[in-house]
Amino acid sequence: MTPDQKHALIExxxxxxxxxxxxxxxFAEFLLHQSPxxxxxxxxxxxxxxxxxxxxPEAIPRPGEERVVAAVxxxxxxxxxxxxxxxxxxxxxxxxxxxxxxxxxxxVIDELEAIFExxxxxxxxxxx
Numbered sequence: 001m002t003p004d005q006k007h008a009l010i011e012x013x014x015x016x017x018x019x020x021x022x023x024x025x026x027f028a029e030f031l032l033h034q035s036p037x038x039x040x041x042x043x044x045x046x047x048x049x050x051x052x053x054x055x056x057p058e059a060i061p062r063p064g065e066e067r068v069v070a071a072v073x074x075x076x077x078x079x080x081x082x083x084x085x086x087x088x089x090x091x092x093x094x095x096x097x098x099x100x101x102x103x104x105x106x107x108v109i110d111e112l113e114a115i116f117e118x119x120x121x122x123x124x125x126x127x128x
Contacts, residue, residue, distance in 0.1 A: 019058070023080050026055050054124045055081050062109070068098045071109040075116045082119050090115055 001009075016024065060078045062071070072091050076084065094112055097103040 020077070023058050023077065026080075054120075057081075057120060062113070066105075066109060068095055068105050068108050068112075071112055075112055079116045079120050082116065082123060087116070087119065 013024075057078045058080060060074050062074070066074070072095065076082075076087070091112060094103075094108050094115075098105055098108045
C-alpha cells in the first residue's frame with residue numbers, strides 16, 4: 001500500500017462512527033484469515049491462529065417506519081460478511097417489486113430479512 005493510499009484510508013476511518021469502525025475491523029480480520037495470500041496461511045507456522053469463524057451479524061434493530069432501500073442498507077451492515085454481489089440480484093428484484101409493482105414495503109422488508117438470515121446460515125454451514 002502506498003503512503004497516499006494509507007493516508008486516504010486513515011481519513012476514511014476517522015470519519016466512520018464507532019459501530020461501523022468495529023464492524024469494519026471484524027470484517028478485515030475475517031478477510032485476513034480467509035485469504036490464501038495471508039501471512040497467516042503462507043508462514044506454515046503451526047502456532048498461527050486457526051482460520052476465523054464466521055462473525056456474528058451486527059445487531060441493528062429494525063426501525064418502525066423503514067423504507068425498503070434503507071432496509072437493504074441496514075441488512076447489508078448487519079450481515080456485512082455476506083457476498084454483496086451474490087445478494088444484489090435478490091435484493092434488487094425485491095426493491096423493484098416494491099417500487100415498480102407497488103408491493104407492500106413491510107412485506108418486502110420481511111422477505112429481505114429472511115433472505116439475509118438464510119444466506120448467513122448457509123455461509124455458516126447451517127443449511128436447515
